[in-house]
Amino acid sequence: MTGTIKHTHRSKWKCPSNIALVKYWGKRDFQKPMNPSLSFVLCNAFTETSVELHKNGDQKVEFNFEGEAGLFGERIEKYLDHVSGRLSWINKYNFRIHSQNSFPHSAGIASSASSFGALALCLTELDFALSGKEIGCSDFWQKASELARIGSGSACRSVYPGFAIWGKTQLFESCSDDYAVPILGGINQTFYGLRDAILMVDTGTKEVSSSFGHSLMDNHIYQRSRIAQAHENMNELYLALLTGNQEKFVSVVENEALSLHAMMMTSDPSFILLKPNSLELISRIRRFREKSKIPVCFTIDAGPNIHLLYFKENEIDVRAFIERELLDFCENGKWIDDRIGGGPKASPNHSKGGE
Numbered sequence: 001m002t003g004t005i006k007h008t009h010r011s012k013w014k015c016p017s018n019i020a021l022v023k024y025w026g027k028r029d030f031q032k033p034m035n036p037s038l039s040f041v042l043c044n045a046f047t048e049t050s051v052e053l054h055k056n057g058d059q060k061v062e063f064n065f066e067g068e069a070g071l072f073g074e075r076i077e078k079y080l081d082h083v084s085g086r087l088s089w090i091n092k093y094n095f096r097i098h099s100q101n102s103f104p105h106s107a108g109i110a111s112s113a114s115s116f117g118a119l120a121l122c123l124t125e126l127d128f129a130l131s132g133k134e135i136g137c138s139d140f141w142q143k144a145s146e147l148a149r150i151g152s153g154s155a156c157r158s159v160y161p162g163f164a165i166w167g168k169t170q171l172f173e174s175c176s177d178d179y180a181v182p183i184l185g186g187i188n189q190t191f192y193g194l195r196d197a198i199l200m201v202d203t204g205t206k207e208v209s210s211s212f213g214h215s216l217m218d219n220h221i222y223q224r225s226r227i228a229q230a231h232e233n234m235n236e237l238y239l240a241l242l243t244g245n246q247e248k249f250v251s252v253v254e255n256e257a258l259s260l261h262a263m264m265m266t267s268d269p270s271f272i273l274l275k276p277n278s279l280e281l282i283s284r285i286r287r288f289r290e291k292s293k294i295p296v297c298f299t300i301d302a303g304p305n306i307h308l309l310y311f312k313e314n315e316i317d318v319r320a321f322i323e324r325e326l327l328d329f330c331e332n333g334k335w336i337d338d339r340i341g342g343g344p345k346a347s348p349n350h351s352k353g354g355e
């Protein structure tokens with residue numbers, strides 16, 4: 001099967017969101033990172049997207065976003081335009097896109113990583129089907145990651161199971177600024193038991209978009225030291241992951257989260273995304289760790305919500321702590337119970353022709 005297709009072609013993927021442990025903040029060129037980042041994919045926070053190509057109808061793209069994902073539609077047309085340079089067939093078809101998030105848009109979790117991850121996987125599958133290439137070979141994932149990156153930088157890390165690295169580092173030759181690579185082996189088993197309790201401090205819309213935040217790194221007074229710190233934290237975190245060093249993991253992860261927000265607070269103009277309840281949660285998490293000696297820590301994305309990270313073996317104690325001491329500081333007591341996940345999945349009846 002090459003080039004021209006008479007039938008409808010369809011692809012459907014479910015792609016998770018991810019949470020960064022070493023944070024991407026600041027861009028170079030087009031959607032390339034100023035520094036390397038490392039993340040793991042979640043399990044319960046995902047987007048399911050189907051893309052159908054057809055040749056009838058005047059409308060280039062028909063969207064059907066369930067829930068409150070409507071705003072996302074505007075970005076998609078621009079995105080398709082952007083990637084049509086790499087996928088020339090895009091201009092030959094009309095699109096029917098259906099997308100649904102497992103979590104409410106207002107939950108404050110970055111839905112762009114899972115949304116662009118899922119869309120990029122669909123486009124990659126269609127591209128491979130149209131050119132007769134085998135789906136699932138290693139350049140399939142690389143291409144999906146690269147296409148996801150063009151939509152939203154952090155999305156490139158969502159197309160793999162477990163842990164992924166995006167951006168050149170001294171750690172692996174195979175690391176790239178163009179796409180993420182999975183960390184395939186060697187990670188201590190304890191880290192596959194990671195849990196992420198997402199504590200919803202404020203579910204309102206973001207006061208400052210992450211693209212504006214990234215752009216403030218261009219002339220940031222601490223730009224050089226931030227880049228050096230991210231490289232150092234990558235090395236330390238990777239070593240901790242290999243050796244099962246939970247204490248080191250905790251200290252690097254919190255240092256990264258606070259450094260990200262320190263960059264925001266010292267940008268010109270500066271901005272603060274943390275809320276009083278974010279700080280209250282941070283101090284309670286630290287106090288709990290000191291008293292109980294249980295290795296818990298927090299990470300934070302570009303928003304006020306706190307991700308409490310902990311390990312499977314401490315599940316009972318940490319959940320009791322969340323319910324007893326933390327939920328009063330969450331908006332309407334809301335939190336999302338998540339964990340490290342197994343990566344994206346194709347829908348069983350994907351990429352069929354003939355309708």
Ligand code: PMV
Binds near residue numbers: 155210
């Ligand atoms: O992918 P973007 O442009 O939404 O940037 C996200 C940046 C952080 O979430 C703050 C950090 C990261 O590495 O995911």
